[in-house]
Amino acid sequence: MHPPTIAMREPTYFVLAALLAGPLHGYAIIKRAEEISNGRVRLATGTLYTALDRLTAAGHVELVSELVVGGRVRRSYGLTDAGSAALRAEALRMSEAARLVTEAPSEPRASRLRRKPRTA
Amino acid sequence: MHPPTIAMREPTYFVLAALLAGPLHGYAIIKRAEEISNGRVRLATGTLYTALDRLTAAGHVELVSELVVGGRVRRSYGLTDAGSAALRAEALRMSEAARLVTEAPSEPRASRLRRKPRTA
DNA sequence: GACAATGTATCGTCGATCTACATATCGTTC
DNA sequence: GAACGATATGTAGATCGACGATACATTGTC
Numbered sequence: 001m002h003p004p005t006i007a008m009r010e011p012t013y014f015v016l017a018a019l020l021a022g023p024l025h026g027y028a029i030i031k032r033a034e035e036i037s038n039g040r041v042r043l044a045t046g047t048l049y050t051a052l053d054r055l056t057a058a059g060h061v062e063l064v065s066e067l068v069v070g071g072r073v074r075r076s077y078g079l080t081d082a083g084s085a086a087l088r089a090e091a092l093r094m095s096e097a098a099r100l101v102t103e104a105p106s107e108p109r110a111s112r113l114r115r116k117p118r119t120a
Numbered sequence: 121m122h123p124p125t126i127a128m129r130e131p132t133y134f135v136l137a138a139l140l141a142g143p144l145h146g147y148a149i150i151k152r153a154e155e156i157s158n159g160r161v162r163l164a165t166g167t168l169y170t171a172l173d174r175l176t177a178a179g180h181v182e183l184v185s186e187l188v189v190g191g192r193v194r195r196s197y198g199l200t201d202a203g204s205a206a207l208r209a210e211a212l213r214m215s216e217a218a219r220l221v222t223e224a225p226s227e228p229r230a231s232r233l234r235r236k237p238r239t240a
Numbered sequence: 241g242a243c244a245a246t247g248t249a250t251c252g253t254c255g256a257t258c259t260a261c262a263t264a265t266c267g268t269t270c
Numbered sequence: 271g272a273a274c275g276a277t278a279t280g281t282a283g284a285t286c287g288a289c290g291a292t293a294c295a296t297t298g299t300c
Contacts, residue, residue: 007130009256013217020224027278036220040213047257049280054256070265072278091221093160094214097133100156101211104140129287147247167288169249174287190296192247 008090014041015051016060016079016087023064023078026052052077060086128210134161135171136180136199136207143184143198146172172197180206 008016011033018024018032029052030043043051055061060083065076079087131153138144138152149172150163163171175181180203185196199207 009129010127010217011257017217017220020221025278026280027276031277037217044258044260045278045280046259046282050256069278072264074278087221091218095218095222097130097137097157098211098215098218100137101140101207102215131288145247146249147245150247164289164291165247165249166251166290170287189247192295194247 007093008086010041011043011047012051012055013087013090015043015048015055016083016090019061019077019079019083020087023076025074025076029077055083059083127213128206130161131163131167132171132175133207133210135163135168135175136203136210139181139197139199139203140207143196145194145196149197175203179203 014033014037015029017036018029024032026045026048030045030048033041033043052061056063056077059080061077062080063075064078066073067076068074134153134157135149137156138149144152146165146168150165150168153161153163172181176183176197179200181197182200183195184198187194187196
């Protein structure tokens with residue numbers, strides 16, 4: 001009938017956010033995500049590499065370099081314009097959702113119990 | 121090794137947020153979530169009722185009344201103190217995550233291409 | 241009589257994440 | 271030189287929340 005809720009999940013959001021200051025390779029993304037989230041988001045490797053594949057297919061990130069270090073390929077990923085836009089849209093969505101709760105009256109739940117003292 | 125990211129998903133968040141102003145029954149939660157999200161969050165019934173079961177088991181919502189209307193039970197759910205706390209914690213998490221992106225420098229991605237004009 | 245809105249509920253599926261595993265190099269410490 | 275932690279990439283299987291579809295029943299409107 002209508003498009004689903006499609007909110008980005010937290011690990012995906014932080015993969016993109018980690019790339020805001022410039023391209024990074026996989027392991028560096030894990031470290032950067034942990035850093036900018038104050039230790040909250042610790043990406044599992046299974047999450048990271050599947051997310052990178054998915055985000056590449058979606059055009060949100062792109063492979064910017066492949067250099068061989070110690071016989072292994074080290075791939076660096078960067079945000080695309082679409083990825084940057086998606087990240088900012090998600091940030092806007094979250095700040096609006098958060099505002100619904102943070103700007104709500106301070107004792108809203110108990111109001112049904114304590115309201116209308118003049119009718120007592 | 122360490123606790124996972126455990127972020128609340130958007131539909132779950134809005135089920136709780138819909139109850140901020142007081143208890144509601146299932147269908148009213150769907151309508152209220154759509155209202156406070158400006159039409160963004162349209163909860164599928166499959167999502168709503170399984171979420172209510174899950175949130176009840178977690179102690180985040182509780183059954184506050186059961187009245188029979190037209191031969192059918194209408195159940196109203198309200199936020200518990202734990203649910204209210206979880207909702208506010210989630211709002212804080214989202215506003216902090218959003219701030220990471222909204223307060224980031226405006227052209228961060230392109231900086232690797234356009235930086236250091238004096239070296240040219 | 242058809243249809244939309246109100247209302248609760250279950251089922252099967254999908255997709256993102258998670259745990260666990262596999263593999264390899266580098267630098268440090270004992 | 272063995273052991274270990276950090277660095278580094280990747281896959282397989284399981285879990286879990288969300289989703290679409292479906293079912294059923296009432297009330298009100300056209």
